[in-house]
Amino acid sequence: MAYIRENLRLQELVAIVRENEAFxxxxxxxxxxxxxxxVHAFVRESSDTRAEAIIAKYLNSAGxxxxxxxxxxxxSDPKARWYFLAWMLRDAPAQRLGPLLSGLPGxxxxxxxxxxxxxxxxxxxxxxxxxxxxxxxxxxxxxxARLEGSRRALKxxxxxxxxxxxxxxxxxAHGIALSISDGEIRIHDExxxxxxxxxxxxxxxxxxxxxxxxxxxxxxxxxxxxxSITVAEDNGYRCVPIVIAESWGGDLSSLRCEKHIYIxxxxxxxxxxxxxxxxxxxxxxxxxxxxx
Numbered sequence: 110m111a112y113i114r115e116n117l118r119l120q121e122l123v124a125i126v127r128e129n130e131a132f133x134x135x136x137x138x139x140x141x142x143x144x145x146x147x148v149h150a151f152v153r154e155s156s157d158t159r160a161e162a163i164i165a166k167y168l169n170s171a172g173x174x175x176x177x178x179x180x181x182x183x184x185s186d187p188k189a190r191w192y193f194l195a196w197m198l199r200d201a202p203a204q205r206l207g208p209l210l211s212g213l214p215g216x217x218x219x220x221x222x223x224x225x226x227x228x229x230x231x232x233x234x235x236x237x238x239x240x241x242x243x244x245x246x247x248x249x250x251x252x253x254a255r256l257e258g259s260r261r262a263l264k265x266x267x268x269x270x271x272x273x274x275x276x277x278x279x280x281x282a283h284g285i286a287l288s289i290s291d292g293e294i295r296i297h298d299e300x301x302x303x304x305x306x307x308x309x310x311x312x313x314x315x316x317x318x319x320x321x322x323x324x325x326x327x328x329x330x331x332x333x334x335x336x337s338i339t340v341a342e343d344n345g346y347r348c349v350p351i352v353i354a355e356s357w358g359g360d361l362s363s364l365r366c367e368k369h370i371y372i373x374x375x376x377x378x379x380x381x382x383x384x385x386x387x388x389x390x391x392x393x394x395x396x397x398x399x400x401x
Contacts, residue, residue: 121377122179124181125177125179129252132172132174133245133249136148136167136197143166147244153234161223164223168190172186176192179257198226198230198233200229206225209225210225268316268376271386272303272386273290273291273303276305283394285397286307289306296313299337301313301315301348308401309400310346311400312346312397312400314348317334317354318354319352319354319376334364338350348366349367349368350370351372352369353371353382367396368396370389370393
């Protein structure tokens with residue numbers, strides 16, 4: 110089995126899900142205190158008024174257990190309860206539910222969340238009639254999938270911050286007076302994670318990471334890199350893509366840019382990647398200095 114690479118992402122996510130079990134157990138204790146024998150009994154509540162009131166009470170409550178995101182960072186209490194209930198009800202709190210809140214009845218954000226979650230509760234209850242669907246093994250599988258999706262976005266944001274931090278340190282150490290954007294830059298439908306600006310123009314740096322080694326998404330990954338470079342160059346910017354991928358079949362020489370950074374590593378290995386990243390950014394200091 111030595112030739113099979115370990116799935117480090119899955120290993121880390123499972124460890125985080127295990128940490129989140131305490132949050133689920135605390136919710137079980139909450140519904141029991143409200144008179145329900147288990148979560149399934151609460152989901153089957155026939156009174157809209159009572160169910161919505163209990164959801165609002167839970168959203169406003171505080172507890173000792175923490176809910177962790179895909180990078181093992183604790184959510185704030187209000188967000189944790191909102192995210193947990195949405196996940197438990199098999200929905201997406203940020204991507205799908207968040208945009209719906211402004212048009213719902215309720216005098217406060219909490220009351221609108223409670224109203225929406227109760228509507229979802231009534232919808233999913235007949236879809237999952239088996240009590241086992243509301244026990245921890247089933248909920249843990251839902252949580253694993255949700256955390257995997259959020260982890261990809263969080264990992265991208267994490268590398269953006271690592272790159273900005275190291276660029277600022279390098280520029281300061283070498284006396285290079287260039288500015289670095291605090292957030293991403295959007296050109297048409299493309300986003301660029303870092304922008305370096307000086308009197309002679311700007312350099313855009315899209316950060317592309319990929320954990321897996323093959324499949325149809327590999328082609329989309331390569332196409333995404335080429336598109337980012339093309340849009341930047343067509344709009345008068347120089348582009349330095351940063352690609353972090355354990356196995357990428359793209360032809361680096363075919364990229365439409367003067368410089369690039371390619372680190373052949375699993376993006377989960379942050380501690381090992383950062384020194385390589387600093388080394389390659391250092392080599393590009395003369396290129397960056399041309400903006401002065």
